[in-house]
Amino acid sequence: MRGVNMVHSCSGAATTARRLLLSGRNIINRRQPQQSIQRKFASSSSSAPAASPSPLQSDVGPLATRVHHGLTMGLAVLTPLYFAVPDSYTGSVFNKIFGLLLSANITAHSHIGLNYVATDYVPKISKALLGPARVAILGLSVFTLLGMGSIAIGSPGGIKGTVKGVWNPLPKEKTESLTDF
Numbered sequence: 001m002r003g004v005n006m007v008h009s010c011s012g013a014a015t016t017a018r019r020l021l022l023s024g025r026n027i028i029n030r031r032q033p034q035q036s037i038q039r040k041f042a043s044s045s046s047s048a049p050a051a052s053p054s055p056l057q058s059d060v061g062p063l064a065t066r067v068h069h070g071l072t073m074g075l076a077v078l079t080p081l082y083f084a085v086p087d088s089y090t091g092s093v094f095n096k097i098f099g100l101l102l103s104a105n106i107t108a109h110s111h112i113g114l115n116y117v118a119t120d121y122v123p124k125i126s127k128a129l130l131g132p133a134r135v136a137i138l139g140l141s142v143f144t145l146l147g148m149g150s151i152a153i154g155s156p157g158g159i160k161g162t163v164k165g166v167w168n169p170l171p172k173e174k175t176e177s178l179t180d181f
Contacts, residue, residue, distance in 0.1 A: 056134040059115035068116075071109040078102070083160060090160065099152025099159040103145060111141040 053060040059068075082090075082098055090098075118133045152158045157165070 054134075056131070056138060057115065058112050059119055064112060068109065068112045071105055071112070074105055075109060078105075083163070087157075087160075095158040095160060096153055100149055102159055103148035103152050106148065107141050107145040110144065111137060114140070 058064055079102065082102065114137045115134060118130060118137060122130045122133045148159065151162050155162050
């Protein structure tokens with residue numbers, strides 16, 4: 001008789017387990033997530049203050065990720081609009097201001113993205129090279145901002161005119177004067 005009750009109670013437990021499993025609850029190791037959270041808090045509450053990230057570490061933390069995604073969205077939406085607007089509507093002031101904003105956006109997006117790449121791949125070569133790689137990325141970012149800003153302000157047509165000039169050939173008169181050298 002006892003064996004029959006055991007089978008009946010096992011099938012009831014199996015049915016309950018199936019119901020809980022289908023409802024999305026974890027009946028096995030229910031306390032494990034709480035223990036891992038307690039361990040995380042216990043390890044982070046040491047007496048030493050947490051080290052703040054270096055100013056060169058622009059890819060650390062959730063703020064960097066949100067900024068990078070915002071910059072990406074800005075580039076994806078505003079850049080095609082800028083190039084789609086006819087030249088007659090973009091006066092010189094609008095063109096220069098938007099060119100500077102585009103320069104800053106591209107530079108910041110590239111800077112954060114390259115820091116993500118450096119964080120992922122440079123330590124595979126040498127952990128000691130991560131700091132110099134970040135300094136090189138900062139130098140490249142400053143150089144990019146200065147170069148694109150110079151084009152936005154000083155070049156005829158700004159960034160839009162420069163990009164258009166890549167695909168549009170020079171007028172015949174200008175190409176003849178260039179061949180005289």
